[in-house]
Amino acid sequence: DDYTLSLGENQTLIIVSNRQPYSHQYETGDEGNKKITVDRPAGGLTAGLDPVMQRVSGTWIAWGDGEADRDVTDKDGTVQMPPEENAYTLRRIWLSEDEVEGYYYGYSNRVLWPLCHGGIWKTEFAERYWQRYRQVNETFAKVIDEQTTPTSLVWFQDYHFALAPRLVQESAPESTFLLHFWHIVWPGWDTFRACPQAKTLLDGLLGNDLLGFHIDRYCENFLDCVDKELEDAFVDYDDNRVRYDGHTTRVESFPMGIDAATIERTADSVSPSFWSEFAREHGFDRETQVAIGVDRLDYTKGIVERLDALERLWEMNPEWQGELTYIQKADKSRSRIPEYQNLQQNVETAVERINDRFGTDDWQPVVYIDDWLTDEELRGLYRYGDAMLVSAVRDGMNLVAKEYVAAQVDCDDRDQNPNLGEDCSEQSGNDMESAICGVLVLSDQTGAHEALGEHALTANPYDTEAFAETIEQAVTMDDAERRERMTALREHVASNDIYAWMDDIFEATQ
Numbered sequence: 001d002d003y004t005l006s007l008g009e010n011q012t013l014i015i016v017s018n019r020q021p022y023s024h025q026y027e028t029g030d031e032g033n034k035k036i037t038v039d040r041p042a043g044g045l046t047a048g049l050d051p052v053m054q055r056v057s058g059t060w061i062a063w064g065d066g067e068a069d070r071d072v073t074d075k076d077g078t079v080q081m082p083p084e085e086n087a088y089t090l091r092r093i094w095l096s097e098d099e100v101e102g103y104y105y106g107y108s109n110r111v112l113w114p115l116c117h118g119g120i121w122k123t124e125f126a127e128r129y130w131q132r133y134r135q136v137n138e139t140f141a142k143v144i145d146e147q148t149t150p151t152s153l154v155w156f157q158d159y160h161f162a163l164a165p166r167l168v169q170e171s172a173p174e175s176t177f178l179l180h181f182w183h184i185v186w187p188g189w190d191t192f193r194a195c196p197q198a199k200t201l202l203d204g205l206l207g208n209d210l211l212g213f214h215i216d217r218y219c220e221n222f223l224d225c226v227d228k229e230l231e232d233a234f235v236d237y238d239d240n241r242v243r244y245d246g247h248t249t250r251v252e253s254f255p256m257g258i259d260a261a262t263i264e265r266t267a268d269s270v271s272p273s274f275w276s277e278f279a280r281e282h283g284f285d286r287e288t289q290v291a292i293g294v295d296r297l298d299y300t301k302g303i304v305e306r307l308d309a310l311e312r313l314w315e316m317n318p319e320w321q322g323e324l325t326y327i328q329k330a331d332k333s334r335s336r337i338p339e340y341q342n343l344q345q346n347v348e349t350a351v352e353r354i355n356d357r358f359g360t361d362d363w364q365p366v367v368y369i370d371d372w373l374t375d376e377e378l379r380g381l382y383r384y385g386d387a388m389l390v391s392a393v394r395d396g397m398n399l400v401a402k403e404y405v406a407a408q409v410d411c412d413d414r415d416q417n418p419n420l421g422e423d424c425s426e427q428s429g430n431d432m433e434s435a436i437c438g439v440l441v442l443s444d445q446t447g448a449h450e451a452l453g454e455h456a457l458t459a460n461p462y463d464t465e466a467f468a469e470t471i472e473q474a475v476t477m478d479d480a481e482r483r484e485r486m487t488a489l490r491e492h493v494a495s496n497d498i499y500a501w502m503d504d505i506f507e508a509t510q
């Protein structure tokens, strides 16, 4: 498909994000001859946008970090050593330690992140965070200015850049189009109004021509915040527009998808012995039912709540001891922030407690994996996991839920596994390496639940009893129902993928 078609003629794309799509590292222990390797993230926002940029090309502006990054970057910030066949230019911006502390660890992740996820009590409105956030937004705006032409489409990503759009709008040519996608929740006004910088943040975002959120509710919340905070703004609720300071901003929802075809392909091609090898390596019994969870270690993901529900299940229904294993893949995140250190501690304590309480010589209830997994391992884990538990207490979208669905290749209409009967709980240990069709358990606090909730099993992460029952319902679900639900989910995820998302967004800019 030629995705340049959805951009206007001669239009060039500039993507702006905090995280870079790839980074450079010196290979460990090899500093003597300075061998440089390229790292790409396996998931998340930047991994999702990379295929977009590969198709439309253009420039990607992001924060560069570390010695190897610097050594392969020109004075003007242009990266000289992209991965092979990279179709776009990466332009790195360097930040001082003070800026990283105030803008990234401070205002972005100790103010905006908790605030938007409804955790006012976790926010820390320090003035120095705000000063650095402003400063870094100004730095980015300056570099964007150098790159923009009258035909540029500047696409800001996420909550790190609430102020840059206004700054760019003031200096860029009239015809430059400013687009912003806010990847996290936009909270209700009653939460947002706690922020001392509420008005300035809204003013910054209203420098955009188009502002996108995952779901309608976040758009409504945003419009309501504008209406209540900015006296001079006119909010047109019927048309989802704000007129403010002589400028119109459209506010629309675009639920983000994933690169379903690629994930499907990777899941489909994992080696036939993958699951038995993976089980041996991580010390679990694949003959049991296996539920999985894959998360960044973040307090919004409801990991402790999920472990509580599992503990309740093993406690109330001891017949599941030795019959159900839970695998938690966790990625360390923002570990400099005390809230994140506490969370990691709480998760590890819960895992130990549960394993001490129920574990036996030949069965470990919870397998905790915090090592890096390759793409193949991650997709294989998705494919063979009999159920995926997504229990975020608040989440803008949750792409992991969609990735799991895309990797459920064994649910497609191929010959049904003859070894599988009605009750999957007794069948999952068959010798064939074909997986049973998985079940998605999905928190109703995620953006993904809007579209997937009908065919997933719904959980409220705070309702431990009911959540435990839902997990049991998932792992005892018969094959016909699994297939019916997963087929519907797969259709949705495949037809609303990252390319469809990008097309919708670009179309809205024309």
Ligand code: G6P
Residues within 6 Å of the ligand: 019, 044, 045, 046, 158, 159, 183, 184, 333, 334
């Ligand atoms: C969320 C945010 C992204 C962010 C990602 C990882 O998904 O919406 O903007 O990149 O978390 O967090 P990090 O702070 O490591 O970039």
